[in-house]
Structures are given as C-alpha cells and as structure tokens.
Amino acid sequence: MARWWARSLRGRVTLIATAVAALVLIPVSIAGVVVAKSVVTASVAKDTRDTAERIAYEMRGGALPMGAAIPVTDPSVDMIQVVGTNGRILATSDAARNMPPLSDVRPTAKNRVISTTNCLPTECVHLTAVRVTMFADSPVVYAGRSTPDVLASRSLEIVVFSEVSALIALTAWATWLVTGRALRPVATMRTELDEVHAGDLSRRVSQPAGDDEIAQLATSVNATLSRLERSALQQRQFASDASHELRTPIAGLRAQLESAQLYPDDTDVEGLVDSALRDTDRLEAIITDLLLLARIGSKVDVAREPVDLADLVLLELAIRNDKHPVYLDLSPGVIVEGVRLQLARVLTNLLDNAQRHAEHMVRVTVRKEGGTAVLAVENDGMEIAAQDRERIFERFTRLDAARSRDAGGTGLGLAIARDVAMAHRGQIRVEECRGGARFVLRLPAI
Numbered sequence: 001m002a003r004w005w006a007r008s009l010r011g012r013v014t015l016i017a018t019a020v021a022a023l024v025l026i027p028v029s030i031a032g033v034v035v036a037k038s039v040v041t042a043s044v045a046k047d048t049r050d051t052a053e054r055i056a057y058e059m060r061g062g063a064l065p066m067g068a069a070i071p072v073t074d075p076s077v078d079m080i081q082v083v084g085t086n087g088r089i090l091a092t093s094d095a096a097r098n099m100p101p102l103s104d105v106r107p108t109a110k111n112r113v114i115s116t117t118n119c120l121p122t123e124c125v126h127l128t129a130v131r132v133t134m135f136a137d138s139p140v141v142y143a144g145r146s147t148p149d150v151l152a153s154r155s156l157e158i159v160v161f162s163e164v165s166a167l168i169a170l171t172a173w174a175t176w177l178v179t180g181r182a183l184r185p186v187a188t189m190r191t192e193l194d195e196v197h198a199g200d201l202s203r204r205v206s207q208p209a210g211d212d213e214i215a216q217l218a219t220s221v222n223a224t225l226s227r228l229e230r231s232a233l234q235q236r237q238f239a240s241d242a243s244h245e246l247r248t249p250i251a252g253l254r255a256q257l258e259s260a261q262l263y264p265d266d267t268d269v270e271g272l273v274d275s276a277l278r279d280t281d282r283l284e285a286i287i288t289d290l291l292l293l294a295r296i297g298s299k300v301d302v303a304r305e306p307v308d309l310a311d312l313v314l315l316e317l318a319i320r321n322d323k324h325p326v327y328l329d330l331s332p333g334v335i336v337e338g339v340r341l342q343l344a345r346v347l348t349n350l351l352d353n354a355q356r357h358a359e360h361m362v363r364v365t366v367r368k369e370g371g372t373a374v375l376a377v378e379n380d381g382m383e384i385a386a387q388d389r390e391r392i393f394e395r396f397t398r399l400d401a402a403r404s405r406d407a408g409g410t411g412l413g414l415a416i417a418r419d420v421a422m423a424h425r426g427q428i429r430v431e432e433c434r435g436g437a438r439f440v441l442r443l444p445a446i
Contacts (some may be wrong), residue, residue: 010179017175029164033157040150041126045115048128051077052143053113056132059141069094079125079144085137102142117147124152168332185214189221201229246283253279256407263412306446307343309334309366309375316347317364324358324379326351329365334373336443338424344418346428349413350377357381357437373445376431378438389430393418417441 051074059082059337062165069091070080078095081102091102096102103118104124117124127144150156151296192205204225248347260267310330317326338344354362355367358379365376386391393414414428417439421428 010176010183014172014175018168018172021171025164025167029160033160034158035153040148044126044148044151045128046144047074047077048126048143048145049113049115049130050074051080052130052141055082055141055143056130059132059139069097077143077145079142079146081142082132082139083142084139090139102127102144103129105129106140109134118144123147126151182214185218189218193221196225201225201232218334232342235380249279249282253283263396268303296365302340304337306335307338307340308332309336312340312344312347312373313364313366316344316351320351322351322355322362324355325361327361327363329363329367331367334366334368335446336373336424337446338443342420342423345349346417347375347377349417350441353377353413353439354379354381354437368445371445373443375441375443376438378433378436381435382437383433383435384430384437391426392430 054073055070070082070091071095072078072080072095075160078093079099079102081089081096081099082091083101084090087101087104088184089167092099093125095351097122101115102120105114105116105118106128107114109131112134113128115126115128117126119125124147125144126147127142130141130143132138132141146152185206189205192203196203205218207222208215253276256272256279260269310332313328313330317328351362351364358381360380362377362379365374365378367374418428421441423445424443426441428439431438431440
C-alpha cells in the first residue's frame, strides 16, 4: 500500500480529493440534520405553546367549563389535558382521554410556560405546559402531540448520510477518471523519454494539443532536450578541440625530452629548458582558457528580490509538519529586499529551534516598525538567561541540559541566522519574553 501510494500520483490525487469531499460534505450534512431537527422541534414547540396558551386563555375567561371535552383546533396538537394541583385531570381532549397525565412538569408563577418532551409507556410526546393563573392552586394546561417521525427515528440521518456516501464515492470515481485522462499524456511522454539515450538526443516527446500545464510541460521537456543536444554537441566539440590543442605542445615537449634522453651530450640544455618553458606556458594558457570556457554559464549569481515576510511565513508553514501548533499574527505588506532562500533558511532555523524547546505552542509575528521589518518567533518553553542571549548565536553553542532537547542538531542554525541577518544589513537577537523565548529578526523594510 505504501509503495502504491508513493508510486501513483493518480491514487494520491484521488485520495486527497475524496478526503476533501468527506471533510466538506460530512460536517455540512451533520449541520443540515441538526438544523432540520432544530427547525422541526421549534415548529412543534410553537404549535403546542399556541394551543396551550389558547386553552388557558379560554379557561381564564370561563369559555371552557371543567369536565367538558376540550375542542381541538390544530389537528397536529391533539393531546390536551388540564390538570389540577393534586394531579387530577380536570378536562381532556378526545385523543388524551384514556391517557395518564402527559407530564409531571408544573410551571411556576415566574416561569409559567415550559416546553418539554415526555415518553409515555406507548409513545413519546412533545408538549408545552402553561399555568392558567398566577395563583398557587392554578391548574396547568398540557398541549402536546406525538413526536414527529423525523425526530423519533433515524430516517433523516440514514437518508442524508446515504446521499453523502454516494456523493463521496462519485467524487472518488470522477477524480480517478479525470486524473487518469489528464495524466495520459504524461505517461506517453515518460515512455518517449525512456527511449531517449545519450547516443541520440534528437528525439522529442509528443506535445498534446492546447496550452494547459501538461502541454507546457511537454514544451519545457522538448526545450530541455534541445539544450541537452546542444550541450552534448558542445561537449564533443570541446573534447575534440581540447585534444587537438593539447596534443601539439605535449607532443613537442615529449619529443624534446626524449631527444635529450637519447643524446644527452648533444643536447643544448639552455635551449631545451627555454623550449620546454614555452610549451609549458602554452599548456597553462590552454588549460586556463578551457577552465574558463567550462565555467562560462555555470556561475549562479545570488540575486536579491523583494520578499513579503508574511507570505514567506505562510509558504514555510505550508510544507512543515510541526508537533506544536503555530499561532500567527501577520501584517500584510511587510516587504524586505533579500535572498529568498537565505531568509527562508533563517525562518526554518528559528521555527525548528522554537519547536524543539516549546511546551505547548509557537507564535510567529510579522509587523512593521517605522522603516524596519520585524519577524518574531517565540515559544512557551524555558526562558533564556540574559547572560546567554548573545552566546547562543555562537557556533556549536549549547545551553544547559534543560534546554538541550534537540537531538542531532548541528549547533549552527542560530549562527547561520545571525550571519544571514548581518548580510542583509539587519540583526537578530533574543528579547525579553516571560514564560518562554522570543527571537526577533529586524531587517530594513522597503
């Protein structure tokens, strides 16, 4: 399984798409079910409350005599009882006539309306209890209905999650098909590249129609093959020129030395030395020129560019898998001029150091103070003593064992960070931080 995962981009994309679909659809479906049930529950509570309030109003006005059958105006709320203080049923609707009291909940004078549920021996009931008057001997009106099927059973959950499962499976299937079709030209290019060898660099890969990423990849591959072909031709020409240019002075020098060895008495030593030096000078000049030719185009200049520190932090955290959470306080638009790879290395070293020494969390802050860009990385580990705040930037420095949690570190990370900061006309230092350590990099902002 691990080998398949590492080998199949199609499989990884499918699994990722399926996981994303599941992470989106499952919470949405759960929220939908919860909202739907809440809406139904609120609607049932409103209906039962309205009915109970109506009956209580009619009783206060004497329109509903005790012992009479209570008329039902809302067919959904058909269970109505009026219960006295002693628990005796004073009046009831037809549906609740042979039922025990719907509930033993009795509203108080301060809280005269209560909505609740109660499971009777035969069924569960959603009901509202309303106190008729404010007096102590006030009867209580109970108006309820059987629990709706959507609340009493798991049918809604089964339907929703069946649909979600079907959508997730459809997402996986569609992603597998689409990814396979999209990667088909890549498989063709791989086969064609396997047929390219050093003896024949004239072959090119097939370029699919359109101008998408794969077509651009084919264009780049063909351009790379063209450059490799030209480079191979140049190398062969270089070898030919080098052998030709070096052969003549070497042959002349060898001939003179062999002649001197065979005829030492007839050899003009001074003339031999002068001739050998001339040939040596020529060899040195040829070799110098060849080395210069070999270095042309291979030198990589370290170019500075505008770097947004907030973007740099986000890009770095996107590829990390840290054990402690990283909390961010990033101000956008804090830009410095520098070498991106070197600044990224500083951030990596600071984050690695913070993760090694943190107890629970790491915090990264980016802000601008006047004309200075400030990047701060702090952790909630042990504080750094004032006498050690400069020493830790020295090479191979280790503090006491309590802070030496890193196993296998080189001891050069903070030293590298300091040198990069200095090279960018900035500084890095440890600042006061209660309950942890705080490293602050300051660079000129643009």
